[in-house]
Amino acid sequence: MSLYTDSMSAQIGITTMFAILVAADLVGNTIVCLIIIVFHDMRTPMNFLLLNLAVADMMVALFITPRFILSHFFTHPDGKTGTLFCKLLTGGNFTLTGGAASVFTLVAIAFERYYAVMYPYGNKGKLTYNKLMIIIPTSWTSAAILNVPLFLTIYFDKEVNFCMEYWPNDWLPKAYSSTWFFVAGIIPVTLMTALYSRVVYSLWFKQRENNSENTNQGVMKVRKRVTKMVLAVSVIYGLCWMPNLTIYALNYFSPSQNYGDVTYITSIVLVTCNSTVNPFIYVFVNQKFRRKIKTLLGCKITCGYKIEPAVNSSQTTNDQTNTVTNPTLAEETCAGDNNWELKV
Numbered sequence: 001m002s003l004y005t006d007s008m009s010a011q012i013g014i015t016t017m018f019a020i021l022v023a024a025d026l027v028g029n030t031i032v033c034l035i036i037i038v039f040h041d042m043r044t045p046m047n048f049l050l051l052n053l054a055v056a057d058m059m060v061a062l063f064i065t066p067r068f069i070l071s072h073f074f075t076h077p078d079g080k081t082g083t084l085f086c087k088l089l090t091g092g093n094f095t096l097t098g099g100a101a102s103v104f105t106l107v108a109i110a111f112e113r114y115y116a117v118m119y120p121y122g123n124k125g126k127l128t129y130n131k132l133m134i135i136i137p138t139s140w141t142s143a144a145i146l147n148v149p150l151f152l153t154i155y156f157d158k159e160v161n162f163c164m165e166y167w168p169n170d171w172l173p174k175a176y177s178s179t180w181f182f183v184a185g186i187i188p189v190t191l192m193t194a195l196y197s198r199v200v201y202s203l204w205f206k207q208r209e210n211n212s213e214n215t216n217q218g219v220m221k222v223r224k225r226v227t228k229m230v231l232a233v234s235v236i237y238g239l240c241w242m243p244n245l246t247i248y249a250l251n252y253f254s255p256s257q258n259y260g261d262v263t264y265i266t267s268i269v270l271v272t273c274n275s276t277v278n279p280f281i282y283v284f285v286n287q288k289f290r291r292k293i294k295t296l297l298g299c300k301i302t303c304g305y306k307i308e309p310a311v312n313s314s315q316t317t318n319d320q321t322n323t324v325t326n327p328t329l330a331e332e333t334c335a336g337d338n339n340w341e342l343k344v
Contacts (some may be wrong), residue, residue, distance in 0.1 A: 011072065012083065014068065014265060015068065015069055015072060016064075018064060018069050018070055018268060018269070018272060020264045021061070021269070021272045021273060021276050022061045022062075022064060022065055022069065022272070022276075023065075024276045025057060025058065025060070025061035025272070025275050025276040025326070026058055026061055026062070027043040028276065028278070028279030028280065029054040029055075029057050029058045029061075029275075029278070029279055030058070031279060031293060031296070032050065032051070032278075032279050032282065033054050033055070034296060035289070035292045035293065035296060036050065036051045037047070039053075039292055039295075042292065045112075045128060045129055045131070045132055046109070046112060046127060046226075046238065048126075048129075048132055048136070049105055049108055049109050049112065049132070049135070049136075050109075050282075052101070052105050052136050052139065053102055053105045053106065053109075053233075053278065054278070054279070056098045056099070056101040056105060056275075057102060057274075057275035057276075057278060058098075058100065058103040058275075059094060059095070059097065059098030059101070060093075060095050060098040060099055060102070060271065060272065060274075060275040061275055061276070062292075062314055062335055063089070063092060063093075063094040063095040063098070064092070064095055064268075064272055066089040066090045067089075067090050067091070067092050067095075067125055068268070069162075071090060072134060073329065076090065076156065076161065076242040077156075078156055078158045078178070079156075080289030082155075082158070083154070083155045083156050085156065085163075086155060086156045087151050087154055088164035091150070091154045091163040091182070092164055093150045093151055093154065095271075096146075096147050096150065097140075097143045097144060097146075097147045098143070098275075099143075099184065099271065099275075100143035100146050100183075100184055101139045101140050101142075101143040101240065102149065102237070102274075102275070103184050103237060103241070104138075104139035104142055104143060104188075105135075105136075105139050106188065106230075106233065106237055107188045107191055107192060107233050108135050108139065109194060109230050109233075109234075110191065110192045110195040110230070110234060111125070111195065111309050112125075112127045113195070113196070113226070113227055113230055114196075114198060114199055115127075115294040116159040116223070116226075117199045117202055117203060117227065118198065118199070118202060131219065146179070147181060147186070149172075150165070153165045153166050154166075173251075173252040174252045174253060176253070177248050177249040177252050177253075177304045179251055180245055180247070180248060180249070181245045181246065182251045183237075184241065185241065185242055185245040185246075189237075189242070192234045192238075195226070196231050196234065199227055199231075200231070203220070203223060203224050203227060204224070225285060226296045228285055229281060229282060229285040232281050232285070233278055233281055234276055236277060236278075236281075237274055239270075240270040240271055240273055240274035241270075241271060241274060241281055242266040243263075243266070243270055244267035244268065244270065244271050247263060247264050247267050249251055
């Protein structure tokens, strides 16, 4: 922590802030995972993407801990052992891996919402379990590949008592930081903006003829609620991650940019906040998720059949034209919706 500040009071403040954020992150996202795993009616393709997002967020918190919290309670080894610690624990490599997996998952969610709203009937763009078997491993594989250069270049600098990056050529860090800026920042944010713009316009502003004949008000309410939730999560990602990605790039393009100044620390706090707030968004947006939390914390899961009223996937229609997508985290059962066979 000496790289960031020599002030003991500042170190205590920063450590306390990270400790609170990490604790809230791990508790909140653990509850999200438990709700999706325990309750059968929550095990839908969309919710498994949210589960993947929760795991990525927990990974961010877990590997923020050694760098900004536990580093005050042990002496960092130097030499090859110190470098190994940097690569695996204190360097933040796995934090960035979790962050990359998070944004790739958010892009997949944006595409799911787009097709669910723009093409509600039929199978075009429908998220299935087979697609999940591709999307989730791809998100983590891509995140790992994006972070390979960091695992190769990071080392422990005894003089500054911190993990640093060593690049043999000046253009390499510029190219790598630019890659991060575009792959984890500009490109996904642009994609999500374009997709959600169409979705929001279609749900809230587009005047449809014979709307009541095509989609009842209950289904429209569900779609809007799901979209509000995932849109909020995506917007917060952009607000929290773009400052950090920008500062990381400027560090190599602008000599005046100090890697360890207060601006950088603030950006790391924002990154941690991004991973912490998602469960609170779920709770704020929908009642069904709140009910599941009350049931889970109230220990009412001793009889699974009493709390899992969802229709089995095998009971869905065999008609390939009109298909049913099970409710997601933000969806509530609406009376009379059982006869509507469309994606929500």
